[in-house]
Amino acid sequence: MRAAVFSYLAIAAAVGAHNPRQASSARVVANSVTASSARVAASSAPIASSAPATQTSFSFTLATTNPTAIPLASIISNAATQTTNSLPSTFAPGSTPTVVSGAPPLPNAALLAPSSYPALDIVVPTDSPEVQQWIQDVASSGVSIPNISATVAGGCPANLDAADDASRCWWTCGGCTRSTDITTCPDKLTWGLTYDDGPSPYTPDLLSFLDQNDLKSTFFTVGSRVISYPQILQYEYMTGHQIAVHTWSHPSLTTLTTDQIIGELGWSKKVIKDVIGVTPSYFRPPFGDIDDRVRAIAQAMDLTPVMWTRISPMATFDTDDFDLHSGLTTAAHVLLNWDYIEGNSTIIPTGFILLEHDLFQQSVDIATGYILPDALVHQPPFKIEPVISCLNKPMNDAYIELNDNSTNPPVVSGGGVPTLSSGAPGSVEATGSSQGSGSGNSAVSTPPGSGPVLALVLSLTTLFL
Ligand SMILES: *[C@@H]1O[C@H](CO)[C@@H](O)[C@H](O)[C@H]1NC(C)=O
Numbered sequence: 001m002r003a004a005v006f007s008y009l010a011i012a013a014a015v016g017a018h019n020p021r022q023a024s025s026a027r028v029v030a031n032s033v034t035a036s037s038a039r040v041a042a043s044s045a046p047i048a049s050s051a052p053a054t055q056t057s058f059s060f061t062l063a064t065t066n067p068t069a070i071p072l073a074s075i076i077s078n079a080a081t082q083t084t085n086s087l088p089s090t091f092a093p094g095s096t097p098t099v100v101s102g103a104p105p106l107p108n109a110a111l112l113a114p115s116s117y118p119a120l121d122i123v124v125p126t127d128s129p130e131v132q133q134w135i136q137d138v139a140s141s142g143v144s145i146p147n148i149s150a151t152v153a154g155g156c157p158a159n160l161d162a163a164d165d166a167s168r169c170w171w172t173c174g175g176c177t178r179s180t181d182i183t184t185c186p187d188k189l190t191w192g193l194t195y196d197d198g199p200s201p202y203t204p205d206l207l208s209f210l211d212q213n214d215l216k217s218t219f220f221t222v223g224s225r226v227i228s229y230p231q232i233l234q235y236e237y238m239t240g241h242q243i244a245v246h247t248w249s250h251p252s253l254t255t256l257t258t259d260q261i262i263g264e265l266g267w268s269k270k271v272i273k274d275v276i277g278v279t280p281s282y283f284r285p286p287f288g289d290i291d292d293r294v295r296a297i298a299q300a301m302d303l304t305p306v307m308w309t310r311i312s313p314m315a316t317f318d319t320d321d322f323d324l325h326s327g328l329t330t331a332a333h334v335l336l337n338w339d340y341i342e343g344n345s346t347i348i349p350t351g352f353i354l355l356e357h358d359l360f361q362q363s364v365d366i367a368t369g370y371i372l373p374d375a376l377v378h379q380p381p382f383k384i385e386p387v388i389s390c391l392n393k394p395m396n397d398a399y400i401e402l403n404d405n406s407t408n409p410p411v412v413s414g415g416g417v418p419t420l421s422s423g424a425p426g427s428v429e430a431t432g433s434s435q436g437s438g439s440g441n442s443a444v445s446t447p448p449g450s451g452p453v454l455a456l457v458l459s460l461t462t463l464f465l
């Protein structure tokens with residue numbers, strides 16, 4: 001087996017040291033096709049900081065890499081735009097899905113009229129007839145929405161009382177979860193593969209790699225992207241990936257009013273149904289930003305939350321690949337995170353879910369060039385599959401209209417008891433000091449943007465073992 005031991009010396013370039021306390025700093029997500037949108041992270045959980053903020057060198061081991069991988073030194077913020085591949089195929093309107101049973105024929109994506117939907121990448125208005133109807137539906141669902149105040153932008157440091165209020169069970173500050181949250185795959189060495197924020201122009205590259213390696217994923221898709229790339233969504237669905245909801249405009253849900261949350265979930269459910277014919281029954285809150293109010297609204301709307309695995313109040317299975325595009329982290333740092341995740345995944349008693357993205361070229365490049373090839377030769381082998389499959393449920397259960405409730409019964413009102421991976425909910429240790437920069441995501445290893453922006457790359461040694 002070929003093993004590559006990478007030792008990267010990243011030079012601290014004085015390109016704007018990031019102040020880790022500026023948790024509320026806006027993160028601008030420039031989508032290459034649609035208008036840029038400013039996204040303000042609610043917050044991030046404190047990040048396991050095994051590498052000090054000043055660390056400038058990382059070393060990690062990969063068992064193998066993709067021979068056609070983009071060099072790590074080119075996976076940088078201002079990377080040259082690569083040629084994107086087109087979809088391997090498209091599906092004709094009226095096609096019958098074979099990966100689920102009893103599904104309606106595939107809608108005609110060409111008929112999707114963006115003017116019938118809210119503006120892209122901003123929180124949806126709540127005065128439309130659609131949202132008003134969904135508000136009524138939630139009110140008559142029988143689920144009571146707790147009277148929890150919205151948080152303000154800025155995460156834990158800006159919301160100390162809320163962060164300390166265990167009764168909210170706010171995941172962002174301390175990692176509180178309820179028994180109804182999906183946080184892991186039950187079976188050891190099983191990986192619920194997920195990609196967030198697409199579809200994007202780079203998604204077909206990821207899909208091609210997944211096809212070649214017979215892998216299926218869960219895609220947490222943003223309604224504003226679905227509008228732009230409906231055929232990619234159809235391809236994902238028709239080829240056996242799991243489609244799930246990731247809101248309309250990717251806001252921090254705890255900062256919104258209840259009506260806005262209903263609108264964000266409702267419109268993303270609707271556009272997905274309009275494109276593939278069925279409605280997802282799972283969703284992931286952007287930035288993992290969920291509390292008991294958001295949980296109750298989601299439950300009333302038949303959506304089950306999927307988080308990513310957290311092994312301590314300070315460490316989650318987040319590759320931090322999202323921050324490659326902005327330059328808040330480096331490819332070497334992401335691979336160090338991956339190295340730690342891989343190591344920890346073999347220690348924990350369950351399987352795992354980690355956070356990755358298909359919105360940007362850099363995230364797809366690191367996934368297809370490095371993380372996935374390395375994962376595919378892991379010993380003992382990982383079982384890599386969509387979240388619904390790792391839960392040992394049929395793909396039909398991933399969609400509201402196809403779920404017969406036999407293996408995926410509706411959640412009983414009440415939300416269950418809090419379950420914590422460790423630490424107390426809202427434990428705010430160090431929340432003020434290691435606040436991440438905007439992804440809202442803590443990494444299992446080392447914080448993005450906790451030091452100067454780093455530039456790569458000095459040395460690479462390849463060993464043949
Ligand atoms: C687990 O993750 C921690 C960082 O949270 C890291 O220090 C440790 O080395 C990892 N363990 C393994 C076996 O990779």
Ligand SMILES: *[C@@H]1O[C@H](CO)[C@@H](O)[C@H](O)[C@H]1NC(C)=O
Nearest residue numbers: 302402403404405409410411
């Ligand atoms: C499954 O449960 C949901 C939510 O209670 C309900 O709306 C739906 O009709 C049920 N489906 C079946 C096939 O019973």
